Amino acid sequence: MDQYQADVVIVGAGGAGLRAAIAVAERDPLARIALVSKVYPMRSHTVAAEGGAAGVVQAHDSLEHHFHDTVAGGDWLCEQDVVDYFVAHCTEELVQLEHWGCPWSRKADGHVNVRAFGGMKIERTWFAADRSGFHILHTLFQTSLKHPSIRRFDEHFCVELLAAEGSTRGVLTIDVASGEFVLIEAPAVVMATGGAGRVFRENTNGGIVTGDGMALAYRCGVPLRDMEFVQYHPTCMPGTGILFTEACRGEGGLLVNRDGYRYLQDYGLGPPSDAPRNKFMELGPRDRLSQAFWHEQRKGRTFEGEHGSVVHLDLRHLGAARLLERLPQIYELAREFLGIDPALTPIPVRPAVHYTMGGILVDGRCAAPLPGLFAAGECSSVGIHGANRLGSNSLSELCVFGRVAGEQALEHARSRPLLAAHAAGTRRQAQQAMERALLPLARQPGRERLSAIRTDMAVSMERGCGIYRLGSEMQTTCDKLATLVERCDRLGVGQRSRLFNTEWLLALELGHQLDVARAMAHSALERRESRGAHQRLDGFEQRDDINYLKHSLATVGADPAGPPRISYGEVRITHSPPGLRAYGAAGEAAAAAAAPSGAVA
Amino acid sequence: MSARNIEMTVLRYRPEQDAEPYPQAFTVPFTDDMSVLQGLQYIKDELDASLAFRWSCRMAICGSCGMMIDGVPKLACKTFLRDCSPAGVRVEALAHFPIERDLVIVVDDFLAKLQSITPYIVPREARSPAAGEYLQTPQQAALFEQFSACINCLLCYAACPQYGLNPRFLGPGAIALLHRYNMDTRDAGQDQRMPLIHAEDGVFNCTAVGYCSKVCPKAVDPANAVNLNKMESAKDYFLRLLPGARSRA
Numbered sequence: 001m002d003q004y005q006a007d008v009v010i011v012g013a014g015g016a017g018l019r020a021a022i023a024v025a026e027r028d029p030l031a032r033i034a035l036v037s038k039v040y041p042m043r044s045h046t047v048a049a050e051g052g053a054a055g056v057v058q059a060h061d062s063l064e065h066h067f068h069d070t071v072a073g074g075d076w077l078c079e080q081d082v083v084d085y086f087v088a089h090c091t092e093e094l095v096q097l098e099h100w101g102c103p104w105s106r107k108a109d110g111h112v113n114v115r116a117f118g119g120m121k122i123e124r125t126w127f128a129a130d131r132s133g134f135h136i137l138h139t140l141f142q143t144s145l146k147h148p149s150i151r152r153f154d155e156h157f158c159v160e161l162l163a164a165e166g167s168t169r170g171v172l173t174i175d176v177a178s179g180e181f182v183l184i185e186a187p188a189v190v191m192a193t194g195g196a197g198r199v200f201r202e203n204t205n206g207g208i209v210t211g212d213g214m215a216l217a218y219r220c221g222v223p224l225r226d227m228e229f230v231q232y233h234p235t236c237m238p239g240t241g242i243l244f245t246e247a248c249r250g251e252g253g254l255l256v257n258r259d260g261y262r263y264l265q266d267y268g269l270g271p272p273s274d275a276p277r278n279k280f281m282e283l284g285p286r287d288r289l290s291q292a293f294w295h296e297q298r299k300g301r302t303f304e305g306e307h308g309s310v311v312h313l314d315l316r317h318l319g320a321a322r323l324l325e326r327l328p329q330i331y332e333l334a335r336e337f338l339g340i341d342p343a344l345t346p347i348p349v350r351p352a353v354h355y356t357m358g359g360i361l362v363d364g365r366c367a368a369p370l371p372g373l374f375a376a377g378e379c380s381s382v383g384i385h386g387a388n389r390l391g392s393n394s395l396s397e398l399c400v401f402g403r404v405a406g407e408q409a410l411e412h413a414r415s416r417p418l419l420a421a422h423a424a425g426t427r428r429q430a431q432q433a434m435e436r437a438l439l440p441l442a443r444q445p446g447r448e449r450l451s452a453i454r455t456d457m458a459v460s461m462e463r464g465c466g467i468y469r470l471g472s473e474m475q476t477t478c479d480k481l482a483t484l485v486e487r488c489d490r491l492g493v494g495q496r497s498r499l500f501n502t503e504w505l506l507a508l509e510l511g512h513q514l515d516v517a518r519a520m521a522h523s524a525l526e527r528r529e530s531r532g533a534h535q536r537l538d539g540f541e542q543r544d545d546i547n548y549l550k551h552s553l554a555t556v557g558a559d560p561a562g563p564p565r566i567s568y569g570e571v572r573i574t575h576s577p578p579g580l581r582a583y584g585a586a587g588e589a590a591a592a593a594a595a596p597s598g599a600v601a
Numbered sequence: 602m603s604a605r606n607i608e609m610t611v612l613r614y615r616p617e618q619d620a621e622p623y624p625q626a627f628t629v630p631f632t633d634d635m636s637v638l639q640g641l642q643y644i645k646d647e648l649d650a651s652l653a654f655r656w657s658c659r660m661a662i663c664g665s666c667g668m669m670i671d672g673v674p675k676l677a678c679k680t681f682l683r684d685c686s687p688a689g690v691r692v693e694a695l696a697h698f699p700i701e702r703d704l705v706i707v708v709d710d711f712l713a714k715l716q717s718i719t720p721y722i723v724p725r726e727a728r729s730p731a732a733g734e735y736l737q738t739p740q741q742a743a744l745f746e747q748f749s750a751c752i753n754c755l756l757c758y759a760a761c762p763q764y765g766l767n768p769r770f771l772g773p774g775a776i777a778l779l780h781r782y783n784m785d786t787r788d789a790g791q792d793q794r795m796p797l798i799h800a801e802d803g804v805f806n807c808t809a810v811g812y813c814s815k816v817c818p819k820a821v822d823p824a825n826a827v828n829l830n831k832m833e834s835a836k837d838y839f840l841r842l843l844p845g846a847r848s849r850a
Binding site: 039040042043044045047048092093096099101103106107108109110111131134138142143177208240242243306336337338450451493494495497499500501502506 | 615616617618632634645646647650651653654655656657658659660661662663664665679701702705708712715716720721722724728730731733734735736737738739741742745746749750752753778782785787788
């Protein structure tokens with residue numbers, strides 16, 4: 001087993017992990033940083049984000065507007081002090097990215113341009129055409145190469161978060177190429193491993209999005225917060241789930257059903273108008289749009305396609321020139337994957353799982369209850385997304401909280417360095433973790449196939465924890481997941497050599513996915529109300545602020561192979577009491593009523 | 602959509618036991634919307650779980666799944682089985698790179714080259730976020746934007762005959778990215794980068810075949826970046842001969 005020492009080890013080298021690493025390197029060039037990623041950094045899933053990143057820049061916009069859009073968009077399940085910090089720091093982070101070379105799209109006068117996005121009152125989404133995540137990731141990765149103190153462990157798969165005596169000690173990883181174990185000891189660990197959308201069947205996520213960091217923290221007793229809130233993005237490619245960005249609608253794209261009717265007007269988002277109107281119709285939030293699709297499907301007003309029901313995303317009126325300027329990747333995806341020219345033909349779309357609002361419980365400093373553990377980005381629940389994330393908040397989150405996590409981890413490492421006395425215990429622990437990770441290789445491969453368990457999980461999650469949920473179906477999913485955990489524990493790997501053994505790593509990933517899936521399903525089952533992305537149809541159709549204006553917490557039980565324990569934590573409300581969450585004309589009326597002086601909040 | 606079968610012949614290599622790579626054929630049922638990547642996933646899920654290949658986004662932006670498909674460097678995720686010959690399709694690891702296992706190549710060489718080109722903005726002077734963004738007109742941005750679209754998929758290296766002969770050649774992808782930073786009005790790092798352009802393994806290695814640009818899945822046109830730098834480098838060379846000229850190299 002190879003061994004390294006670092007001051008801060010960061011697991012995950014997407015947007016959040018890279019931003020954390022740069023933050024540490026800038027603050028203390030002598031600090032030893034280990035940046036671990038199971039893929040090369042530029043393959044991380046940040047790369048696939050399309051639409052853009054939110055940051056207030058326009059004179060008629062304000063931090064208060066961004067705050068309110070975010071908190072109402074999250075159906076009041078947000079940590080309001082954290083949202084305050086977030087909106088106050090988005091713009092400086094996006095400017096910082098600009099200084100590092102991010103090619104944000106510009107206005108003719110040379111200033112950065114912004115576009116409209118769903119649920120946002122005023123245009124504040126910075127964009128680099130429709131490749132915003134790609135450019136953010138490559139800008140951060142290439143900028144990170146400036147810092148010799150960042151030691152990269154590319155293609156190293158993290159199998160265990162090591163903790164003892166109530167604090168972190170480092171991580172154990174597998175060097176994918178050699179199959180050898182590598183122990184990285186560090187007093188501070190930053191998890192930045194991204195989301196877990198691959199536990200569902202139809203999703204927009206890359207194959208690597210398997211919730212590893214969430215599972216690793218969970219196994220150390222750290223609660224996963226608000227895991228029942230899983231976002232369905234309304235406009236995805238049927239079959240593959242490939243994303244057509246919300247920016248399609250920000251630029252003026254329309255959603256129509258089989259009758260050519262803009263059906264969103266039937267779901268509290270109207271009235272329709274010719275010009276796009278913020279927070280109306282197609283610029284409503286993702287949860288509401290995905291729910292509207294579900295109803296249209298039930299009413300038989302969708303088109304039937306090879307991969308299920310679809311509606312049409314109509315971009316034709318924007319014209320080829322505008323599409324090529326603002327949405328070149330969408331143009332390319334439609335043409336190459338669907339054989340459709342979106343300037344001439346509407347794009348068939350349907351909802352698919354996109355984002356996990358919940359994640360590793362951390363406070364506003366990105367610190368988890370386990371001292372020494374920090375988390376940032378989609379794997380974390382810092383508290384800004386609540387029950388439904390607004391598009392373009394997550395790319396800003398990567399930067400704002402990636403930096404915070406890096407700086408806080410460095411502080412922690414300085415004040416509580418590892419002691420020589422810890423070393424023997426850490427190595428013993430790593431040895432045990434190594435033996436556990438080797439179990440799938442030690443078992444004889446039987447009849448059980450990894451892909452079959454993975455598919456069963458994804459189908460069951462889709463059935464039980466989809467856009468609308470029923471208690472009985474969620475219970476069935478919980479039960480099914482328990483049997484899948486048992487099946488996974490019997491899984492043997494056919495390839496015996498450890499050299500680049502993807503079969504082995506997939507088995508370990510599947511274990512992570514099942515832990516995360518169980519946290520989602522059990523948290524969902526226990527939440528007896530409807531809020532944001534968690535919508536029930538079995539007598540709990542309303543939001544219930546008396547009993548459930550609370551964060552769910554899924555914690556590993558006494559039996560680690562058993563179901564999670566579900567408990568609840570308080571929501572921090574500073575200055576926006578829960579109100580009516582409305583969009584379209586109803587939203588405008590509600591906002592006017594809340595601000596009788598005429599100053600619409 | 603009815604399924605037909607296609608024979609996918611995959612180049613296998615198991616470093617622990619094979620002296621050299623060997624082809625293995627699989628029969629894969631496919632529909633018209635299935636990519637070569639989905640064909641490989643079918644093999645891995647249903648026929649042989651040990652098959653190794655890199656992939657993630659399956660939407661042609663992460664750059665993981667570059668491979669030789671019927672001898673041409675392509676992204677497996679946006680090459681469709683319907684477009685392959687009914688007689689079958691041959692899938693091999695990207696040319697010009699050492700094979701790690703099956704379709705997985707060793708990419709260390711490219712990462713070292715990327716590191717070498719100073720792939721970040723070298724500011725003229727320190728600037729804090731409070732000073733706001735740099736102003737850059739769309740015309741100025743257009744000078745480098747195309748080159749910033751490189752997804753590091755390495756198809757251009759597999760296409761480059763010169764890289765095949767001389768692996769020290771900086772190569773199309775790295776030169777495109779070098780040029781991207783040189784052309785950025787925010788950057789003042791050109792003097793650090795140009796020695797790499799002039800050097801023995803710089804742009805004059807290129808024999809102007811142009812295949813790199815042809816295979817690029819993102820229309821980066823690295824050959825154009827190489828050509829522009831050949832001109833720049835030649836100009837530089839002759840300017841140095843003028844009396845009183847200051848060498849930049």
